């Protein structure tokens with residue numbers, strides 16, 4: 001085994017051939033410690049609730065949800081094996097979430113962190129989200145302390161590296177990104193029982209990154225592809241976002257929004273659910289201006305919570 005050159009303080013050492021009981025995370029307070037059946041692990045860890053929430057709260061994403069159930073199954077079975085003293089290495093849990101902007105990668109990563117925490121695979125279950133600039137310094141000697149600081153913050157949880165491929169810049173031989181990658185690789189190997197790394201970004205760029213970085217590629221156990229949403233899914237996401245904020249579409253507004261989506265999809269920089277959120281924010285702004293213009297009118301709860309068709313149709317996308 002490699003020496004933990006970059007061991008981050010406050011974390012447990014790498015798993016060795018220690019007895020299973022010692023390798024079991026948080027054994028003393030672990031409510032699944034004595035579990036012998038899948039149902040007992042699920043009940044003890046309350047993981048089923050997170051999986052259910054994931055299903056209920058997130059529209060679409062069928063393949064992603066299925067993969068997360070598979071990973072949860074792996075962890076539950078690993079737990080049962082551990083409880084019976086069947087020794088194995090901590091499962092490798094580093095992941096890659098590939099997909100276009102706004103497809104739910106960050107949202108799902110937060111749920112993943114919760115699942116890992118409830119099953120005892122990470123101590124705290126928080127998510128630290130970073131990009132290249134948080135890890136890589138501008139000058140010689142700045143990168144290692146920056147990367148280590150981030151790793152220290154992420155220990156016991158999930159480190160989410162957005163647009164991870166920017167760490168690698170082949171055109172610049174002396175790029176400090178390489179230094180960050182090397183530190184990450186060490187920690188991903190040696191402290192994988194207390195830190196899960198999720199790399200995220202566009203699929204094609206992630207693939208190229210892995211081709212040039214086989215060390216990174218070999219440490220990623222799970223690849224999840226986030227598909228773009230279809231218009232009906234985007235509509236459903238819009239309905240959900242509105243309901244969460246106590247708004248709703250008035251007569252004809254849902255139809256107008258569907259037409260808006262068809263147009264927006266053809267524009268550059270379409271960002272799936274994120275574009276839906278932004279469009280709804282602008283519609284709220286227009287609704288407010290519309291209501292504001294009429295000073296004397298008594299406004300009912302219904303008036304205040306309705307996004308009307310003209311609030312959508314005033315978008316400049318319809319002006320062209």
Ligand SMILES: Nc1ncnc2c1ncn2[C@@H]1O[C@H](COP(=O)(O)OP(=O)(O)OP(=O)(O)O)[C@@H](O)[C@H]1O
Pocket residue numbers: 057058059060061099100101102103104105106107108237240271273274277
């Ligand atoms: N399937 C979904 N159902 C409901 N809301 C969703 C879904 N996917 C994404 N959202 C919402 O869309 C917004 C963007 O999602 P998120 O930030 O997770 O996407 P992302 O893939 O990380 O995007 P980016 O690449 O832009 O960071 C969030 O407000 C999130 O709640």
Ligand SMILES: [Mg+2]
Pocket residue numbers: 105106107162
């Ligand atoms: Mg994101």
